[in-house]
Amino acid sequence: VSGQQALALAVAGAYFGLYALTAGVEFGAGLLAALARAGGHARAARLAEGALSPVWEVTNVFLILFALSLASFFPLALRLYGETLLMPVATALLLLLVRYVVFGFRHAMGDAAWPVYVYGVAGFLAPLPLMAFLPVSEGIGVTLAPGGGLRLAGGLLLASPLTWAILAATASSELALAGTLLAAYAARWQRRQEAAAFGRWARWALLAALLSAAAIWQTLERANPGHAARLALLWPLPAAAVPLGALTWWALARPGREALAMAALVLAYAVGLLGYALSHLPYLVDPELTVAAALTNGPMLAALIPTYLGGLALALPLAVWVYLVLPLRVPPPA
């Protein structure tokens, strides 16, 4: 992988990481709000809803920026994903539409419970079809189209255990990330009871996330032995996620250490995803497309790199402010 390719990958990877983290937090919080509401814990439900109400548009822009960075740096990859993922992406968009509209308009719908259930469930489900891009990137669930190119084979996709491991990891990660951040907010607002409740949710979800991460590694052996072998060479990265996950687990059970739990959890995901992504190379779509073949032309690259690096320099501080500072500047939801 050349320097330019590495830089392009790093930028696209950074935007993916930002979307994965922020969307995980936001959509997980939606489901936690619905679960709390269904369990009769109205105060916890309002906290889960209120803490994240300022951020949804910003999270949404990260999705657009991630897709754009892929289209910008690796237009061939985007064409392959665009053609294979028509149905999954269209399904996710419909779920996102429902999620945004019901969440955005919830105040106008009175104090009924159903809007919370609808946006909670729709948002929680929305990332799942989007994650079909991971099995497809392993060459799972696709066939050669008659006229050339690839076509999604839904049956093959759903028959692969790797797909289900990825879905389980996605769902549990949403809840682990959201539960941990909500516990941290609740603790800052001196809401001990809610902090403990969200912490408990987060610990169960964390356990499920670690198990499903192990399942991904296990199923990858059969689905794509080459990738599994490269991952084994990079074993310290995924292995480092385990003690970090354990630290999160420990900190979540200690009142006052919720912020440490969040930091450890983000680091755990960073090393885990990095290990997965690095071992995926040199392929963007295995074995159809390599990074080198997909990289865009030189003049475009020269214009894109400063643009996207400038975008990151702008987005990172603003994101820290919007996700970590802003929610704590407003009075806690009653």
Next chain:
Amino acid sequence: VTALAYARLLTGATLAFHIVFATLGVGLPLFIAVAEAAGLARRDADLRLLARRWVRGFAILVVTGAASGTLIGLDLYIFWPRFMLVAGQVIILPFALEGMAFFVEAAFLAIYLYGSGGMRPWARWALWLPVVGGAGASALLVTTVNTFMNQPVGFRLAGLTVSDVRPWAAMFNPGTPVNCLHVLVTAYLATGLGLAAATQPAKFAAMEGLLVGRAAAPEVLFGWPSAAAGRIVGGITLPLRGLESWLAYGRASAFVRGLDAVPRADWPPLIVHDLFDLMVAVGFAALALVLVYGVGWWRRRAAYRPGRWLLAATVVMGALGLAAIECGWLVDEEGRQPWLLVGLMRLDQGVTTAPGVGVLAAIYLPTYLALLVLTAAVLRATFRRYPLRFDAAGHAREEGPAR
């Protein structure tokens, strides 16, 4: 019906739906900024109240706008993957910059709505400026892409293989300044016509309904362009000799190319002519309305109170304005048919080959309709729940909507 037709229908419906919220979302922030600044500078509580009411409306419109904007952004990849393969190598730069402008707008909107309580009024007003800037910049940037589709420059294309890319030349297309000006101030007649005549003769001929090219062409309003008759049937011919030639080239005797210069298979739909005239008519009506207000204000100054009928006409003009935006957009998109990139890539060369587009159309189209009704209902409910008295009383709601 083919997958192409469904993909066109779906993309068109998504855009037609989105541009209502997108244009309001670009225009409103500026109006809010101006009203709030004037209110602060003149210590005018009414103006600040107006700004606060507009923020309420904006906070609702932005929900539908952001949601539908995400749809259209990703629709391009899944419905037109081969087009995006080419566009990704040539004209992705303004898309990337637009994404960053969105980010700035979204982040500062969140900070303004939720994090500006207790700030000094002018500092709070300054927080709104990135929202205005982000919205305006994204409008300009997406217009450069549209201009590029009409006049693709800055690269070579053979099949789907792109070469000799000059990203900045593609973005700063010769047509960009005029098009951007039009989108920002919607002043079509003076600027857009000349541009179209010189660089997009097929689109211009369709807009004017000019089936056969001629010198000293007269301007014909409305009517039905008939391919069989070779002219517009039932139109109103303006009694100024060579007006159309003059509008296009600045000379009343100039020769204007007609659709006869374009192969029949490459004709845009002829309805473009009436859509264009409708848009221009609304533009003139809006100018007349502004003139009536101007005369009233000039005669009575601060004591001027517009009458009932004038107020009613203003409300109607609001709806007509949106209709004109839809017409103008249709003129541009339909006027480019059958091309995605004029002269280089047709629609059928860019559309997806994946199955299922028809199913998606059947799901999405009713969804948009429902969403339109829902957004209107929420606007109504919100302004009812927070009546003018509520906002006028202040109610310590400076920090934004209730949580």
